[in-house]
Amino acid sequence: MHCGGESVRAMPPPVRIRTLRPVTVQPASRFGASGDSAPLVAHVFPSFAVGGAQVRFAAIANHFGPAFRHIVVSLDGDLACRERLRDDLDVTFPDAGATKNAMLANALRFHGKLRAWRPDVLVTCNWGAIEFALANLLPVARHLHVVDGFGPEERAAQIPRRVLIRRLALGHSPVVLPSRTLVTIARDTWKLPPRVIRHVPNGIDLGRFAAAAQGTQRGGGTPVIGTVAALRPEKNVARLVRAVAAVPGCRLVIVGDGPERPALEALAATLGIADRVSFVGHQAETPDFYARFDLFALSSDTEQMPLSVIEAMASGLPIAATDVGDVRPMLAAENAPFVTALDDAALAAAIRALVADAALRRRLGAANLRKARRDFDQAAMFAAYDALWRGT
Missing domain, CATH: 3.40.50.2000 (Glycogen Phosphorylase B;)
Incomplete structure (x- = not known):
C-alpha cells in the first residue's frame, strides 16, 4: 500500500490495596440479580477520542455486553472511540453542556444531570472529569475514579491546586490506577487513604x-x-x-x-x-x-x-x-x-x-x-x- 507518498513494505514502592474478588457475570439478559434492569454505569471522559482509557472501556463494555447499561459523556464532544463499541450495547451519549473555566457552575449543573440520569455508578476518568466527581460530593450514585496519567502541564510536577481538589473529591471513592507509579502519587502526593486505592493493571x-x-x-x-x-x-x-x-x-x-x-x-x-x-x-x-x-x-x-x-x-x-x-x-x-x-x-x-x-x-x-x-x-x-x- 502507499502512505505518505512512499511504499510501505506490505504495510496495510508497593502499597497495601484491596484485593478485587472476581464476580460471576450474569447471563446476557436485561436483568441483574435484583430483578431490576441491568446496572446503569455513567462514564465521564474529558474526550471520547481514541486513546488508551477509551479503548480499554470499549473492550470491557464489549466483553460484558448486556450485563451493563452505559451512559458515555465526552466533555469535548469527540466520540471517535464510539467505533470500537459493539452495535448491540445499550449505550447513550448525552451532552453534558460543560463550560470552560467554570468549575463550580459545572459541578452544580452536573449534579442535576446525575439526578436526572440516576446511574447506579458514576465512573470519572482523569483530571478532565473531576467536576463530575465534585458534582457527586452530595452523593447521587456510587462513585469511582480512574486515573491513566496526566497532561503535559503536569509532566514534571503535580499542580498544587489540583492536588487539593483531588484530595477533596476522591478521598472517599475507589480510585483505580493501572500503574505502580500512579499508586505512589495517589498515596504520597495526593494523600489518599490506602483503603480507596485500587491497582488494576491494563490487559489486552x-x-x-x-x-x-x-x-x-x-x-x-x-x-x-x-x-x-x-x-x-x-x-x-x-x-x-x-x-x-x-x-x-x-x-x-x-x-x-x-x-x-x-x-x-x-x-x-x-x-x-x-x-x-x-x-x-x-x-x-x-x-x-x-x-x-x-x-x-x-x-x-x-x-x-x-x-x-x-x-x-x-x-x-x-x-x-x-x-x-x-x-x-x-x-x-x-x-x-x-x-x-x-x-x-x-x-x-x-x-x-x-x-x-x-x-x-x-x-x-x-x-x-x-x-x-x-x-x-x-x-x-x-x-x-x-x-x-x-x-x-
Missing part, C-alpha cells in the same frame, strides 16, 4: 496479536521502526522523528493521528527524511501493522501503562522507549537497556543498536512476548472492573 486481548507474534512478516528488508500513538504534544513523536533522522538504514511508520501531524510532517521534510517516514493515520485495527514492524518505539514525555507497549510486546517486538511511568518494569528484563532518558540522542542510540542486530531484536521480542502472555491477559482486568462496576 493477546489473541488479536498472535499472528503478529509469529514474526513471519518482518525482517525482509530495511528495518521498520513503528509507533502507535495519538499525535498530541505529550507523546513527543517529534523526538522519535529526530532520533530516526540520526539512524541511517531504517524507516519509520507512524500509526495515529492528531493535532501534531502537520508539524511532524514538516519536521520530517526539514530533516530530509520525508521519504523514510510514513504517516498512515488513525487505524481501528493495528495488528497487521505490528506484524510488519521490526521494532517498536515510544517517545512520550509522560505515560503510565501504555496499551501500545503491551500490544507491541504481545506482537513479539523489541522496544526502544523513554523511561516514563511503568514502562521499564512492564518490559522483559532483557529489554531494560533500551529504556532511555527523555533525550533525542539516547533514544537514537537505543534504536541504532536494535536496527543493527536482527538476532538481538528476535531475542528481546521473544522475551517481551513471554512477559506479555504471563502478565497482561485481559481476563484479570475484566474481573476487576466487573467487581468495581457492581460494587462488590
